[in-house]
Amino acid sequence: xxxxxxxxxxxxxxxxxxxxxxxxxxxxxxxxxxxxxxxxxxxxxxxxxxxxxxxxxxxxxxxxxxxxxxxxxxxxxxxxxxxxxxxxxxxxxxxxxxxxxxxxxxxxxxxxxxxxxxxxxxxxxxxxxxxxxxxxxxxxxxxxxxxxxxxxxxxxxxxxxxxxxxxxxxxxxxxxxxxxxxxxxxxxxxxxxxxxxxxxxxxxxxxxxxxxxxxxxxxxxxxxxxxxxxxxxxxxxxxxxxxxxxxxxxxxxxxxxxxxxxxxxxxxxxxxxxxxxxxxxxxxxxxxxxxxxxxxxxxxxxxxxxxxxxxxxxxxxxxxxxxxxxxxxxxxxxxxxxxxxxxxxxxxxxxxxxxxxxxxxxxxxxxxxxxxxxxxxxxxxxxxxxxxxxxxxxxxxxxxxxxxxxxxxxxxxxxxxxxxxxxxxxxxxxxxxxxxxxxxxxxxxxxxxxxxxxxxxxxxxxxxxxxxxxxxxxxxxxxxxxxxxxxxxxxxxxxxxxxxxxxxxxxxxxxxxxxxxxxxxxxxxxxxxxxxxx
Numbered sequence: 001x002x003x004x005x006x007x008x009x010x011x012x013x014x015x016x017x018x019x020x021x022x023x024x025x026x027x028x029x030x031x032x033x034x035x036x037x038x039x040x041x042x043x044x045x046x047x048x049x050x051x052x053x054x055x056x057x058x059x060x061x062x063x064x065x066x067x068x069x070x071x072x073x074x075x076x077x078x079x080x081x082x083x084x085x086x087x088x089x090x091x092x093x094x095x096x097x098x099x100x101x102x103x104x105x106x107x108x109x110x111x112x113x114x115x116x117x118x119x120x121x122x123x124x125x126x127x128x129x130x131x132x133x134x135x136x137x138x139x140x141x142x143x144x145x146x147x148x149x150x151x152x153x154x155x156x157x158x159x160x161x162x163x164x165x166x167x168x169x170x171x172x173x174x175x176x177x178x179x180x181x182x183x184x185x186x187x188x189x190x191x192x193x194x195x196x197x198x199x200x201x202x203x204x205x206x207x208x209x210x211x212x213x214x215x216x217x218x219x220x221x222x223x224x225x226x227x228x229x230x231x232x233x234x235x236x237x238x239x240x241x242x243x244x245x246x247x248x249x250x251x252x253x254x255x256x257x258x259x260x261x262x263x264x265x266x267x268x269x270x271x272x273x274x275x276x277x278x279x280x281x282x283x284x285x286x287x288x289x290x291x292x293x294x295x296x297x298x299x300x301x302x303x304x305x306x307x308x309x310x311x312x313x314x315x316x317x318x319x320x321x322x323x324x325x326x327x328x329x330x331x332x333x334x335x336x337x338x339x340x341x342x343x344x345x346x347x348x349x350x351x352x353x354x355x356x357x358x359x360x361x362x363x364x365x366x367x368x369x370x371x372x373x374x375x376x377x378x379x380x381x382x383x384x385x386x387x388x389x390x391x392x393x394x395x396x397x398x399x400x401x402x403x404x405x406x407x408x409x410x411x412x413x414x415x416x417x418x419x420x421x422x423x424x425x426x427x428x429x430x431x432x433x434x435x436x437x438x439x440x441x442x443x444x445x446x447x448x449x450x451x452x453x454x455x456x457x458x459x460x461x462x463x464x465x466x467x468x469x470x471x472x473x474x475x476x477x478x479x480x481x482x483x484x485x486x487x488x489x490x491x492x493x494x495x496x497x498x499x500x501x502x503x504x505x506x507x508x509x510x511x512x513x514x515x516x517x518x519x520x521x522x523x524x525x526x527x528x529x530x531x532x533x534x
Contacts, residue, residue: 049120125144151236258380358522426459
């Protein structure tokens with residue numbers, strides 16, 4: 001693995017390994033823990049890495065060995081009920097207490113010098129936020145990489161099930177801690193059964209053909225779409241950021257399924273006055289730890305050295321660094337999002353996009369969404385390997401996808417910040433989903449996705465209803481000669497569970513109804529204003 005990474009800092013120490021330690025959880029269950037350490041004399045700070053995905057690949061080399069070689073004790077621990085640890089795994093509910101119990105154990109270790117940091121991605125970020133609800137005094141720095149803090153938002157969007165996320169998390173939580181071979185076999189089995197699972201009527205329980213077992217927690221997640229439901233009470237430790245004083249760096253990618261959660265926490269930390277930094281790369285949830293690992297590791301190491309070792313020379317001068325799509329360059333910014341006005345683009349008949357505001361409310365275009373042939377998802381912000389940028393040509397050729405395209409730009413156009421859409425839509429059933437996407441079309445006609453969003457829509461008496469759809473955020477340069485394209489459809493399957501056309505959840509539905517959707521002229525694509533013209 002080391003040979004595949006370029007540009008990593010040179011190792012400072014040889015690393016030692018003390019595997020299979022038993023640390024008592026809050027309920028007394030043994031948490032299996034591996035201790036990595038620099039083979040050198042002296043005191044070194046400690047990094048706590050808690051994972052439900054096992055302690056082997058890739059966690060052992062990427063977090064155990066690499067950080068120990070740089071002068072840190074690393075405590076790599078399997079969460080309760082995973083990776084050989086005792087007790088039962090209960091998604092999110094035990095992490096705060098077990099994190100505190102582990103810190104209590106650390107205080108008794110002769111090599112612990114009282115200086116603690118945390119680091120890790122995805123659910124390994126969630127356990128950091130859980131510990132930060134009541135941060136121990138030894139905690140001096142946090143590094144949250146493509147991190148989770150809101151489980152409900154991971155699984156649901158405006159009442160709709162994020163089906164692909166649910167299956168990916170179910171797969172990872174069930175098999176990854178068992179080792180690479182069982183995980184890969186289960187992954188291939190899921191791919192073979194994916195169509196049958198995602199089109200099952202009803203959806204509930206269909207995953208068993210791939211996972212080979214019933215997952216009560218996944219059933220619970222799928223059947224509780226309302227964020228206000230008592231089931232989700234206490235699930236999100238987001239509030240920890242509202243009063244946190246622990247210096248925290250946040251790392252994500254533009255096509256990370258958890259990017260919006262990262263931006264939310266950055267905003268909370270800034271408003272709380274907490275020292276924080278943000279790095280956003282051209283990555284997906286998985287590629288940040290693969291192709292992006294040299295940048296992610298370097299950023300993480302610099303933050304930890306600055307706050308655990310009083311060695312700030314590796315910190316960059318600005319709080320924010322983002323990768324500019326289109327330009328393929330990095331930008332250093334004082335804050336995120338940068339101050340900018342907004343610019344609206346409007347759809348007109350013929351598939352054109354204009355900055356000229358419409359008059360009145362008239363139909364622009366219509367299409368029929370058919371659940372038997374749901375509009376497929378293509379790329380975007382996912383947990384799976386299918387995430388990222390894609391050529392949208394085949395998707396945009398479908399009859400159930402609308403596109404509106406602006407004229408060729410006469411100069412470069414930079415957009416930095418959140419993107420949204422205001423949609424005025426009528427339907428013939430009163431119930432529909434809407435998926436909206438921003439694309440960059442090059443002079444050869446290749447249409448590449450930049451960012452997107454999804455929302456549930458309710459209409460009455462076939463009259464147009466208005467909904468504003470958040471489409472995440474971006475930093476992108478549309479080059480001169482390129483065109484802005486707005487894509488609109490009735491879904492993105494299996495990224496989101498297909499709409500039923502009746503308002504009944506597809507988790508329980510056995511009847512699906514086609515929906516005719518009509519877009520009206522008072523709709524608009526809203527882009528952050530021209531932060532820079534070149």
